[in-house]
Amino acid sequence: MAKTVSLTLPLTRETVADLEVGDEVLLSGPVYTMRDAGHKRALECLEDTGRLPFDLEGATLFYAGPTPAAAGRPLGSVGPTTASRMDFATPALFKAGIVAAIGKGKRSAEVVKACQETGSVYLCTIGGIAALLAKSVTASELIGWDDLGTEALRKLELENFPAYVAVDTKGRDLYREIEAAAQ
Amino acid sequence: MGTDTLNAEAVAAAVYDAIRKSATILRPDFRRAIEEACARAEPASRAEGVLDRILENADIAASDNVPICQDTGSVWVCLEVGDELSVPGNIFGGVNDAVARAYTDGRLRMSLVRDALFDRANTGDNTPAFCELKFVPGARATLHVLLKGGGSDNASRVVMLPPGAGAAGVREVVLDCVREKAANACPPLVIGLGVGATFDKVAGLAKHALLREVGGPAASAEAAAFEAELLAEVNALGIGPGALGGAPTAVAVHLEVAPCHIAALPVAVNMGCCAMRSASVRLV
Numbered sequence: 001m002a003k004t005v006s007l008t009l010p011l012t013r014e015t016v017a018d019l020e021v022g023d024e025v026l027l028s029g030p031v032y033t034m035r036d037a038g039h040k041r042a043l044e045c046l047e048d049t050g051r052l053p054f055d056l057e058g059a060t061l062f063y064a065g066p067t068p069a070a071a072g073r074p075l076g077s078v079g080p081t082t083a084s085r086m087d088f089a090t091p092a093l094f095k096a097g098i099v100a101a102i103g104k105g106k107r108s109a110e111v112v113k114a115c116q117e118t119g120s121v122y123l124c125t126i127g128g129i130a131a132l133l134a135k136s137v138t139a140s141e142l143i144g145w146d147d148l149g150t151e152a153l154r155k156l157e158l159e160n161f162p163a164y165v166a167v168d169t170k171g172r173d174l175y176r177e178i179e180a181a182a183q
Numbered sequence: 184m185g186t187d188t189l190n191a192e193a194v195a196a197a198v199y200d201a202i203r204k205s206a207t208i209l210r211p212d213f214r215r216a217i218e219e220a221c222a223r224a225e226p227a228s229r230a231e232g233v234l235d236r237i238l239e240n241a242d243i244a245a246s247d248n249v250p251i252c253q254d255t256g257s258v259w260v261c262l263e264v265g266d267e268l269s270v271p272g273n274i275f276g277g278v279n280d281a282v283a284r285a286y287t288d289g290r291l292r293m294s295l296v297r298d299a300l301f302d303r304a305n306t307g308d309n310t311p312a313f314c315e316l317k318f319v320p321g322a323r324a325t326l327h328v329l330l331k332g333g334g335s336d337n338a339s340r341v342v343m344l345p346p347g348a349g350a351a352g353v354r355e356v357v358l359d360c361v362r363e364k365a366a367n368a369c370p371p372l373v374i375g376l377g378v379g380a381t382f383d384k385v386a387g388l389a390k391h392a393l394l395r396e397v398g399g400p401a402a403s404a405e406a407a408a409f410e411a412e413l414l415a416e417v418n419a420l421g422i423g424p425g426a427l428g429g430a431p432t433a434v435a436v437h438l439e440v441a442p443c444h445i446a447a448l449p450v451a452v453n454m455g456c457c458a459m460r461s462a463s464v465r466l467v
Contacts, residue, residue, distance in 0.1 A: 070249045073247075082337065126424075175426060181428070
């Protein structure tokens with residue numbers, strides 16, 4: 001039975017292990033924005049130095065490129081981008097310490113397997129409601145790769161940011177379960 | 184309005200206004216479609232929750248003057264010109280400047296790179312816009328501006344079917360595309376479907392189909408029946424709002440058909456997301 005869980009970031013693998021596909025989560029704490037160019041940069045950075053500009057252990061990634069600050073908020077609007085474009089880098093990042101990633105849409109079989117093997121989760125949130133989601137972001141700080149524009153590495157502070165568990169540590173996959181249920 | 188308004192300055196001014204407005208105000212026909220879907224949704228379901236949030240998001244975006252979606256898109260401009268008018272060759276000369284100003288002034292996201300393959304550096308001002316001229320009968324000129332999100336455009340496709348595949352083949356293309364890609368395209372969707380013309384032109388038909396008002400009339404009774412059949416089948420897939428299950432996956436299928444070669448049955452699907460942003464303005 002799906003539940004609603006308030007989670008404080010960064011996460012531990014013990015906390016993440018209790019999450020099940022379909023659970024709604026309300027996230028509070030730091031996340032790091034990375035999308036296409038950022039993932040390419042992150043893999044190069046890991047290979048060269050073995051680290052990223054932030055502490056990887058227990059960290060959560062948010063696949064997002066926000067709009068500039070507006071309406072007295074640190075960001076105008078922010079929402080998830082398509083997660084499957086990051087599939088090429090996700091298993092390596094989970095192995096390096098990341099335990100959760102927030103995006104939208106289905107993941108590859110390799111990512112689902114990496115969730116199981118490393119005890120990590122993929123969280124999805126709703127695309128197209130970025131003005132509303134920005135209200136759950138209390139701070140934004142540029143921490144690296146500023147040459148990438150909207151794709152730069154930012155640390156965002158979330159407060160009760162809504163998402164759903166889309167792939168859990170047992171390898172269950174919400175999107176595939178929804179598809180199967182409709183058939 | 185006189186024909187003297189059909190010049191580069193008028194087009195640039197209309198592009199600027201259309202971008203600023205459509206980035207922050209949900210298209211009224213979309214809003215109505217979401218409200219209707221919300222009223223029909225199963226009470227306390229995830230689908231109802233997502234639809235509620237889409238409406239709440241539209242309210243926040245409008246009142247705070249912030250973008251509906253963080254992906255404020257690439258800018259597609261189509262000037263539809265009546266054949267009784269003349270168009271100066273520099274008609275799109277002010278468009279890129281208008282785009283740069285609208286994206287800076289509106290605090291919108293800069294989402295374009297210089298060269299798709301060899302230089303993926305952000306252009307920094309969301310230019311260039313992608314512009315086209317379309318000639319139609321009459322003495323009117325209408326400017327269409329679409330801010331197209333990357334996720335929904337990526338979820339689109341062109342397929343060259345053999346003519347023998349017929350309507351069943353077209354149906355399979357649409358359903359396969361929705362099954363595989365709808366979750367990435369931010370449903371509830373409007374599905375733009377182009378059938379006919381040539382390899383390059385069929386994608387344009389699908390894109391133009393997105394401009395039609397949701398609930399507006401189809402091109403013919405035959406087209407309307409096919410659209411209704413496809414919409415029912417798409418919604419039977421159960422992908423749902425936010426791809427979190429339930430209904431609707433799409434609020435409309437809009438079909439545009441055209442003549443084509445005896446050997447061809449070109450099909451294009453262009454996905455329109457739940458934050459589809461476009462404006463159509465009569466210039467003359």
